[in-house]
Amino acid sequence: MTTIDNEELPAGVGAVGLAHARRLGPGLSSPASAPAVRGGTGVPVTLLAVDMLATVGALALVLPGGPAATLRAACGLLPVLVLMYSSGGQYRLRLAPSVLDELPGLAGRATIALAFALTLERCLQTLLLPFTLPTVIPADFRVLTLLLLAHLALDSAGRAAVYRSLRARRRRAPRPTLIAGAGHVGQRVAAALLEHPEYGLCPVGFVDADPLFLPADFPVPVVGGPEALIRELPRRGISDVILTGGGADEDWAPQMLRTSTDFGCDVWFVPSFPDYAAFEHAGRRTAVGDHLWGFPCLRLGSTPMQRPSWAVKRAFDACCAGLGLLLLSPVLLLCAVAVRLEGGPGVIFRQERIGLDGRPFTVLKFRTLRPADEHESATRWNIADDHRLGPVGRFLRRASLDELPQLWNVLRGEMSLVGPRPERPYFVMRFAQAYPRYRERHRVPVGLTGFAQVNGLRGDTSIEDRARFDNYYIDSWSLWQDVKILLRTVVAVLRTDGS
Numbered sequence: 001m002t003t004i005d006n007e008e009l010p011a012g013v014g015a016v017g018l019a020h021a022r023r024l025g026p027g028l029s030s031p032a033s034a035p036a037v038r039g040g041t042g043v044p045v046t047l048l049a050v051d052m053l054a055t056v057g058a059l060a061l062v063l064p065g066g067p068a069a070t071l072r073a074a075c076g077l078l079p080v081l082v083l084m085y086s087s088g089g090q091y092r093l094r095l096a097p098s099v100l101d102e103l104p105g106l107a108g109r110a111t112i113a114l115a116f117a118l119t120l121e122r123c124l125q126t127l128l129l130p131f132t133l134p135t136v137i138p139a140d141f142r143v144l145t146l147l148l149l150a151h152l153a154l155d156s157a158g159r160a161a162v163y164r165s166l167r168a169r170r171r172r173a174p175r176p177t178l179i180a181g182a183g184h185v186g187q188r189v190a191a192a193l194l195e196h197p198e199y200g201l202c203p204v205g206f207v208d209a210d211p212l213f214l215p216a217d218f219p220v221p222v223v224g225g226p227e228a229l230i231r232e233l234p235r236r237g238i239s240d241v242i243l244t245g246g247g248a249d250e251d252w253a254p255q256m257l258r259t260s261t262d263f264g265c266d267v268w269f270v271p272s273f274p275d276y277a278a279f280e281h282a283g284r285r286t287a288v289g290d291h292l293w294g295f296p297c298l299r300l301g302s303t304p305m306q307r308p309s310w311a312v313k314r315a316f317d318a319c320c321a322g323l324g325l326l327l328l329s330p331v332l333l334l335c336a337v338a339v340r341l342e343g344g345p346g347v348i349f350r351q352e353r354i355g356l357d358g359r360p361f362t363v364l365k366f367r368t369l370r371p372a373d374e375h376e377s378a379t380r381w382n383i384a385d386d387h388r389l390g391p392v393g394r395f396l397r398r399a400s401l402d403e404l405p406q407l408w409n410v411l412r413g414e415m416s417l418v419g420p421r422p423e424r425p426y427f428v429m430r431f432a433q434a435y436p437r438y439r440e441r442h443r444v445p446v447g448l449t450g451f452a453q454v455n456g457l458r459g460d461t462s463i464e465d466r467a468r469f470d471n472y473y474i475d476s477w478s479l480w481q482d483v484k485i486l487l488r489t490v491v492a493v494l495r496t497d498g499s
Contacts, residue, residue, distance in 0.1 A: 043166060044091040050158035051085060052078060058150035062143060073137055077117040084109035093266065094290050095199050095297055097163045099156050110151055114144060170200025176236055177201040178229070180256050181244035182211030182222055185272050185295070189244060190220045192293035199292060201240050205232065207256070226252035233263045241265050243300075245272030257300060258440065267300040268292070304444055304477040312479060317417050321410035328404060335401055339366050342392040348405060353422035356445045361414040363422060364405035368393030400493045406448055418482040419447025420470035421458075431463050438463070441470040444477070451481075454488040 055078055059070045085091065088109050090102060118137050137144075174197055179186045190203040206214075209225035223232050232238065241260040243253060260267045270292060290297045304310055325332075336347045349367035352360050369389050389397075396402040409415040415422065420441040423431070431438045452458070452469035473481070
């Protein structure tokens with residue numbers, strides 16, 4: 001259990017310690033003002049265009065009916081095909097792309113997409129438009145097989161041409177790369193990249209606090225320890241970072257990953273032999289998926305806010321918050337009247353909290369207790385057992401109705417429906433000093449509810465556990481995870497003790 005003793009705060013630090021709270025970690029400041037360095041090559045977009053052209057070309061070659069039939073069939077098939085390819089990682093950036101490696105995945109997903117499009121067309125004919133929607137894709141095994149083979153032939157040829165062009169471009173203009181870890185693995189990876197420019201990565205430095213001995217004539221220098229990463233990324237125009245096993249400080253590896261992705265770099269992980277053996281022992285050989293001159297290599301994911309699906313989350317937040325404010329307006333009015341009758345003027349309680357990237361904002365709540373002064377408001381941890389809490393205030397807290405005005409914060413974009421819960425600057429400073437990963441919670445917008453809360457971590461519970469749950473939520477974020485948390489919130493609210 002975490003308890004708060006206000007006297008433990010270091011001298012000179014209080015609720016106004018916001019500037020320090022915006023720092024991300026030891027020696028690492030926020031990259032918000034730094035220029036983003038993008039490592040992308042435009043290859044996924046080119047592959048998408050190739051897949052679309054191959055689909056249209058195959059339909060035009062195989063299906064009867066002319067351009068009109070081809071267009072109609074493409075409209076039904078392309079969205080499903082692109083979705084299947086995208087979910088299967090067919091547009092992922094790879095170090096050693098190969099059409100032969102991709103062919104089984106392309107064939108399987110194209111077959112599923114074709115079957116789905118055919119089924120959907122038959123359903124529409126049967127249920128909705130039996131007279132105005134003639135058959136476009138015939139249910140003939142020979143025609144379907146020919147269509148699939150034509151698509152794969154055209155798609156393979158197009159992707160092979162893209163990969164030849166990509167390798168040539170990589171040789172001409174390799175991207176500057178930092179290698180985290182100057183151990184045996186890191187040194188061999190650097191040597192392989194220098195000897196094989198077709199990977200398109202030019203090592204310009206090692207990041208390692210305690211590197212192994214490097215030969216005097218080794219062309220790649222050590223630029224500093226992990227704390228130097230935030231300085232070297234913009235200064236050297238780094239677009240790729242390779243994390244290696246057996247050399248980099250494991251305690252710093254998560255921070256280096258997050259710093260690199262915050263600057264827009266592509267991050268690759270090359271495990272040491274024990275790490276790779278663990279992959280194989282766990283039956284996860286397919287998780288590696290790429291290689292760098294024989295070294296197994298895994299491309300690590302981007303931060304949640306860099307993914308296209310984050311825009312869907314924001315749109316969902318805005319729609320739900322606006323609709324919630326409209327539908328719940330009678331409840332909001334009743335809560336406001338009850339608070340006014342019990343405690344007098346000042347129905348809405350405003351308090352400074354820390355949000356995305358350590359920026360402050362004003363959170364809105366129904367007032368359940370009138371604090372004695374601003375200092376108490378900023379530094380009092382828990383009021384669940386305060387004798388000044390009246391029946392209305394206690395009920396609003398127990399039912400979480402006091403949080404409803406925060407829908408306005410969500411609508412304004414200061415909060416999200418799901419995310420780490422916002423905290424006051426005073427406690428952000430306190431907790432960040434005690435728990436090194438606490439500030440990493442501010443990589444995404446704060447939320448009305450969160451993964452920690454639905455697991456019972458609210459009120460006077462472990463801050464270390466909360467930070468771990470919040471960072472796990474960020475690292476593994478998905479839209480479905482948000483849906484699960486929202487569904488679990490209903491049950492969690494009913495079980496709350498009002499703290």
